[in-house]
Amino acid sequence: MTGSTPNSGDRDTFPKLLLENVRVRGNKPANREKDYGIWLTWTWSEIADEIQALACGLKSLGVERNDKVTICGDNRPHLYWAFTAIQSLGAIPVPVYQDSVAEEMQYVYDHAEAKFAIVENQEQVDKLLEIKDNLPMLKTIIYNNTRGMMHYDQDFLHSYKSVQETGREYNTKDPDFFLSSIELGNGEDICAMLYTSGTTGRPKGVMLSHNNMAITANNGCIREGLGEDEETLAYLPMAWIGDNIFSFAQAYCAGYCVSCPESSDTVLEDLREIGPTYFFAPPRIYESLLTTVMIRIEDAAKIKQAMFHYFMGVAKRVGMDILDGKPVTITDKLLYGLGKILVFGPLKNVLGLSKIRVGYTAGEAIGPDIFVFYRSMGLNLKQLYASTEASVFITIQPDGEVNPESAGTPAIGVDIKISDNGEILFNGPGVFQAYFKNDEATRDTKTKDGWVHTGDAGYMDAHGHLRIIDRSKDVGKINNGTMFAPKFLENKLKFFPHIKEAVTFGHERDFVTAFINIDLESVGNWAERRNIAYSGYTDLAGQSSVYDLIQDCVEQVNRDLASDEKLAGSQIQRYLILHKELDADDGELTRTRKLRRLPIAERYADLINALYGDKSNCPVEAVVTYEDGRTDTIKADVQIRDAATIVQQAAE
Amino acid sequence: MATQHTTEEVLLDVKGISLSFGGVKALSNISFDVRKGEIRAIIGPNGAGKSSMLNCINGFYHPQEGEITFKGETRKQMQTHKAAEQGIARTFQNIALFSGMSTLDNIMTGRNLKMKANVFWQALHLGPARREEVEHREVAERVIDFLEIEQIRKTPVGRLPYGLQKRVELGRALAAEPDLLLLDEPMAGMNHEEKEDMCRYILDVNDQLGTTIVLIEHDMSVVMDISDRVVVLDYGRMLADGTPDVVRKNQDVINAYLGVTHE
Numbered sequence: 049m050t051g052s053t054p055n056s057g058d059r060d061t062f063p064k065l066l067l068e069n070v071r072v073r074g075n076k077p078a079n080r081e082k083d084y085g086i087w088l089t090w091t092w093s094e095i096a097d098e099i100q101a102l103a104c105g106l107k108s109l110g111v112e113r114n115d116k117v118t119i120c121g122d123n124r125p126h127l128y129w130a131f132t133a134i135q136s137l138g139a140i141p142v143p144v145y146q147d148s149v150a151e152e153m154q155y156v157y158d159h160a161e162a163k164f165a166i167v168e169n170q171e172q173v174d175k176l177l178e179i180k181d182n183l184p185m186l187k188t189i190i191y192n193n194t195r196g197m198m199h200y201d202q203d204f205l206h207s208y209k210s211v212q213e214t215g216r217e218y219n220t221k222d223p224d225f226f227l228s229s230i231e232l233g234n235g236e237d238i239c240a241m242l243y244t245s246g247t248t249g250r251p252k253g254v255m256l257s258h259n260n261m262a263i264t265a266n267n268g269c270i271r272e273g274l275g276e277d278e279e280t281l282a283y284l285p286m287a288w289i290g291d292n293i294f295s296f297a298q299a300y301c302a303g304y305c306v307s308c309p310e311s312s313d314t315v316l317e318d319l320r321e322i323g324p325t326y327f328f329a330p331p332r333i334y335e336s337l338l339t340t341v342m343i344r345i346e347d348a349a350k351i352k353q354a355m356f357h358y359f360m361g362v363a364k365r366v367g368m369d370i371l372d373g374k375p376v377t378i379t380d381k382l383l384y385g386l387g388k389i390l391v392f393g394p395l396k397n398v399l400g401l402s403k404i405r406v407g408y409t410a411g412e413a414i415g416p417d418i419f420v421f422y423r424s425m426g427l428n429l430k431q432l433y434a435s436t437e438a439s440v441f442i443t444i445q446p447d448g449e450v451n452p453e454s455a456g457t458p459a460i461g462v463d464i465k466i467s468d469n470g471e472i473l474f475n476g477p478g479v480f481q482a483y484f485k486n487d488e489a490t491r492d493t494k495t496k497d498g499w500v501h502t503g504d505a506g507y508m509d510a511h512g513h514l515r516i517i518d519r520s521k522d523v524g525k526i527n528n529g530t531m532f533a534p535k536f537l538e539n540k541l542k543f544f545p546h547i548k549e550a551v552t553f554g555h556e557r558d559f560v561t562a563f564i565n566i567d568l569e570s571v572g573n574w575a576e577r578r579n580i581a582y583s584g585y586t587d588l589a590g591q592s593s594v595y596d597l598i599q600d601c602v603e604q605v606n607r608d609l610a611s612d613e614k615l616a617g618s619q620i621q622r623y624l625i626l627h628k629e630l631d632a633d634d635g636e637l638t639r640t641r642k643l644r645r646l647p648i649a650e651r652y653a654d655l656i657n658a659l660y661g662d663k664s665n666c667p668v669e670a671v672v673t674y675e676d677g678r679t680d681t682i683k684a685d686v687q688i689r690d691a692a693t694i695v696q697q698a699a700e
Numbered sequence: 701m702a703t704q705h706t707t708e709e710v711l712l713d714v715k716g717i718s719l720s721f722g723g724v725k726a727l728s729n730i731s732f733d734v735r736k737g738e739i740r741a742i743i744g745p746n747g748a749g750k751s752s753m754l755n756c757i758n759g760f761y762h763p764q765e766g767e768i769t770f771k772g773e774t775r776k777q778m779q780t781h782k783a784a785e786q787g788i789a790r791t792f793q794n795i796a797l798f799s800g801m802s803t804l805d806n807i808m809t810g811r812n813l814k815m816k817a818n819v820f821w822q823a824l825h826l827g828p829a830r831r832e833e834v835e836h837r838e839v840a841e842r843v844i845d846f847l848e849i850e851q852i853r854k855t856p857v858g859r860l861p862y863g864l865q866k867r868v869e870l871g872r873a874l875a876a877e878p879d880l881l882l883l884d885e886p887m888a889g890m891n892h893e894e895k896e897d898m899c900r901y902i903l904d905v906n907d908q909l910g911t912t913i914v915l916i917e918h919d920m921s922v923v924m925d926i927s928d929r930v931v932v933l934d935y936g937r938m939l940a941d942g943t944p945d946v947v948r949k950n951q952d953v954i955n956a957y958l959g960v961t962h963e
Binding site for chain 1: 804837838841842844845848850851853854904907908
């Protein structure tokens with residue numbers, strides 16, 4: 049940990065923090081990337097050299113202060129360097145989701161008025177060439193990977209290397225330029241513009257200053273005691289604020305090394321090789337890791353299964369207490385120690401999680417079972433409550449006080465208040481400057497004195513922990529008078545490994561109904577073991593034995609709800625299994641995989657009507673969009689089933 | 701799709717090849733040439749003699765008549781290992797990989813001919829053998845990167861789906877850094893998406909590595925899309941030879957494919 053706070057004059061921007069890291073730890077690793085099967089390492093001095101070359105090259109291509117430069121691709125050191133290079137010119141990096149289809153991309157480029165683009169490879173170049181005619185502002189495209197680019201001769205296309213070469217020449221002519229350009233910057237400058245994926249309407253460009261990101265990142269380091277020896281793996285989309293903080297801002301503040309996976313398909317293997325000490329993953333990653341483990345255990349020999357279940361039982365009983373430093377009996381301690389050698393240790397090693405000191409999860413609620421599974425194995429998994437508008441950290445679960453229901457205590461420097469109607473507001477060093485070209489949205493979200501409306505409903509509990517109920521604008525009322533909290537119900541459903549996604553309806557309706565997406569991996573494995581043949585998702589989802597499986601899950605949720613006085617009226621009475629997986633390419637999810645309720649409701653209006661009708665099936669046609677933008681139609685006949693509800697016993 | 705890098709230089713010249721097994725005539729008097737840098741397809745119905753033709757080129761079968769000139773060197777009979785040394789690599793109609801070995805190890809076997817260190821050094825894994833292995837591993841890794849199969853580098857190929865195994869087999873052939881690549885039905889048994897991927901890789905190999913390719917394929921649309929010139933065989937005879945457009949209009953070819961009533 050470095051001593052001074054990042055907002056003092058000589059380290060108030062990321063380019064200045066880069067120079068600081070070169071001074072303090074020039075020979076320590078800053079980035080790693082696996083290429084041709086070998087981990088390559090760059091030290092802080094080396095990346096500073098690369099960044100300088102790129103910055104000077106961009107300058108000679110005509111990048112001016114406040115120009116917007118987009119960055120788009122998988123996590124690559126070269127693209128992270130682009131952030132700092134752009135910032136050192138006083139220009140503004142705008143990371144874009146690499147899996148966006150051309151049309152979404154066009155909106156962002158157009159809205160951001162991007163003049164320059166730095167992209168990873170041919171795929172991204174092709175997408176841009178497709179829309180370039182509609183983007184008069186876009187002057188120059190720079191690509192990192194030269195593969196397949198041989199026959200592209202457009203003069204606005206440049207390779208990353210050639211830009212750096214031009215930059216090196218520029219630097220010999222004007223050796224003071226780079227440093228003096230960095231000197232011109234200060235903490236108030238805009239450090240990055242991030243487009244929020246937007247569960248409603250068009251994405252908004254959130255402008256964050258260097259102070260926002262650097263102070264928040266540094267506070268995060270202080271809270272968890274992060275230092276230069278941490279190891280992290282950058283594998284989440286670069287356009288997402290979380291990756292900006294964990295893989296960029298905090299690395300610059302604490303001086304730790306960020307490794308980039310070989311490809312998005314090798315993340316699990318790379319995770320194992322790097323062995324991160326500081327790790328962030330949204331709940332779905334932890335869920336899918338657990339699903340893989342459970343599938344493999346079910347296929348394992350009986351003795352291994354017995355050992356696994358016995359020691360996981362021990363872990364569930366005492367593991368959480370041991371992690372929180374609470375006293376347990378000697379026998380339990382010994383048993384747990386044995387379990388660590390035989391089960392937890394090897395398991396964590398296989399998952400690449402054995403060195404983790406701090407593991408975060410956020411974005412969605414994580415299932416209590418999943419949360420307990422990891423914590424009881426001794427993995428310090430903690431939830432945090434985050435938002436792009438806060439530069440990530442709002443609340444974090446403190447060590448020793450972790451419980452699955454709370455979102456933790458406010459991060460350093462962050463204030464929280466609950467409005468009269470139950471909405472959570474926050475204020476602090478990370479509060480964003482404004483939405484780009486959208487004053488109306490800025491006024492709606494941020495008050496004059498810097499309080500930000502989250503749109504989430506919650507309350508502070510007796511221990512000073514924040515508890516989140518639901519997104520307040522989604523919470524509604526069922527005609528029988530019960531509160532309808534859709535996300536709460538959906539999370540309960542999603543905690544079953546067989547259910548990947550759920551959408552519930554009930555606002556201003558007589559009862560609650562649900563769409564279910566099955567988890568193809570988990571249900572597929574279940575079907576295989578029962579010799580149930582299927583040809584793909586649509587086929588499997590329509591099988592009545594799968595409906596029986598899901599029926600159990602839905603009725604289990606209903607039993608849980610029945611015991612809750614306030615929510616007993618929101619039991620799920622009818623449901624169906626959707627014939628296709630909800631997908632961001634079809635506009636049904638955001639790029640960070642959150643439900644977009646309005647488009648779903650419009651698109652599947654027929655199915656919703658059928659859920660509230662009395663038929664037991666409904667024919668549908670759905671248009672699906674492939675990754676290359678082509679569309680196709682899926683036809684299916686979707687079954688609808690009633691689920692048993694439990695009548696609450698009249699209190700006597 | 702004519703690619704601009706095809707030259708007039710003939711890499712492989714096949715003249716008057718005839719091959720028979722006992723009384724069965726597999727090939728009779730076949731002549732065609734393959735220019736440096738082109739994608740050359742051999743098509744024809746089942747049993748037309750396509751695979752036999754490939755087997756003659758890489759020296760597995762020895763034709764009774766005719767001669768083959770590769771890189772200016774004429775031969776009547778050839779040993780398979782000599783063909784490999786000269787720069788001819790191939791894949792097989794039925795996958796012929798070591799199913800218990802990993803993807804990486806399978807691809808490394810494609811480097812076998814180029815390993816010069818003797819058994820003694822190899823056994824000790826020291827000195828020249830070690831240096832060599834580093835070099836060969838680098839070539840293998842470039843192939844893995846090229847075919848985008850990093851995620852299965854260490855997976856035993858027996859556990860891979862069919863489409864990926866086909867890609868590994870292509871990888872092993874590429875590891876030999878061939879001048880001429882023979883592909884025997886690279887897309888047989890694949891679904892539409894796998895076929896499109898494979899087409900992309902074949903075009904990339906041709907385009908970026910400059911490898912000359914001779915391929916056998918059943919799927920006419922694939923052949924017509926990616927090859928520069930096509931040879932059509934039927935019952936061991938050559939029916940036509942020319943660009944896809946010419947071949948498509950040839951009446952003999954249409955008859956052979958669509959069938960014709962024999963009076």
